[in-house]
Amino acid sequence: MSKIHPTAIVSNNAVIGENVVIGPYAVIGDVTIGEGSIIHPHVVMADGVHLGRNVEVFPGAFIGKEPKGAGAIARQPQFERKIVIEDECSIGPHVVIFYDVTIGANTLLGDGASVREKCSIGSRCIISRYVTINYDTSIGDRTKIMDNTHITGNARIAEDVFISTMVGTANDNLIRAGFGDHITGPVVEAGAFVGAGATLLPGVRIGSKATVASGAVVTKPVEASTTVAGVPARPMKRAAEE
Numbered sequence: 001m002s003k004i005h006p007t008a009i010v011s012n013n014a015v016i017g018e019n020v021v022i023g024p025y026a027v028i029g030d031v032t033i034g035e036g037s038i039i040h041p042h043v044v045m046a047d048g049v050h051l052g053r054n055v056e057v058f059p060g061a062f063i064g065k066e067p068k069g070a071g072a073i074a075r076q077p078q079f080e081r082k083i084v085i086e087d088e089c090s091i092g093p094h095v096v097i098f099y100d101v102t103i104g105a106n107t108l109l110g111d112g113a114s115v116r117e118k119c120s121i122g123s124r125c126i127i128s129r130y131v132t133i134n135y136d137t138s139i140g141d142r143t144k145i146m147d148n149t150h151i152t153g154n155a156r157i158a159e160d161v162f163i164s165t166m167v168g169t170a171n172d173n174l175i176r177a178g179f180g181d182h183i184t185g186p187v188v189e190a191g192a193f194v195g196a197g198a199t200l201l202p203g204v205r206i207g208s209k210a211t212v213a214s215g216a217v218v219t220k221p222v223e224a225s226t227t228v229a230g231v232p233a234r235p236m237k238r239a240a241e242e
Helices: none
Strands: 047-051 062-065 083-085 097-099 102-105 119-121 226-229 234-238
Touching: 062 083, 097 102
Parallel strands: 047 083, 062 097, 083 102, 102 119
Antiparallel strands: 226 234
């Protein structure tokens, strides 16, 4: 039997599974919540959210934020009013997940992380504290992105990637040209490693199992199984295939 705190506001159209706990002052729209999930106090879940089984959402998280196209921005956000968070995920305090996002099973979003519209995150990923994932970005299974890193819009990150803390990425070499086809984020292929404080410039490709050293600024493609370092980044050696 589910437990819903009397101060929580829950839509009559919400579908609540068995053994769900909804804490004080949570606001729950027309959603589906799988069995065994825990919704902590002050969580907001907008219409169209689907949670799998045994998902835990910690206090203050906002799931289902609508992108707003203020006059200051160059693009008009496009999105569907849906979010899918699969089984056994953990959504940390004050996480913000915009509409049109999918998150695979057993994935962790750390405190204060932000995921923009039209993003997909695979299974068994870690998106750590205060990471920002900008619009239309895909992240493969078992990838880890550490604290205070920014993943820019239109980035492509494959499976089994490790991106360390305070990494910056960019997607626009023509800043004054407005929003258009030239907006291209980096591509990070399977098994690559990006060290702390590195910067990946627009459109660069980091090859499979390559390593970007801490503090490097990557301006050109990095071949598979290669280590690069410096400003601008240059090859140092071939990494062992293992």
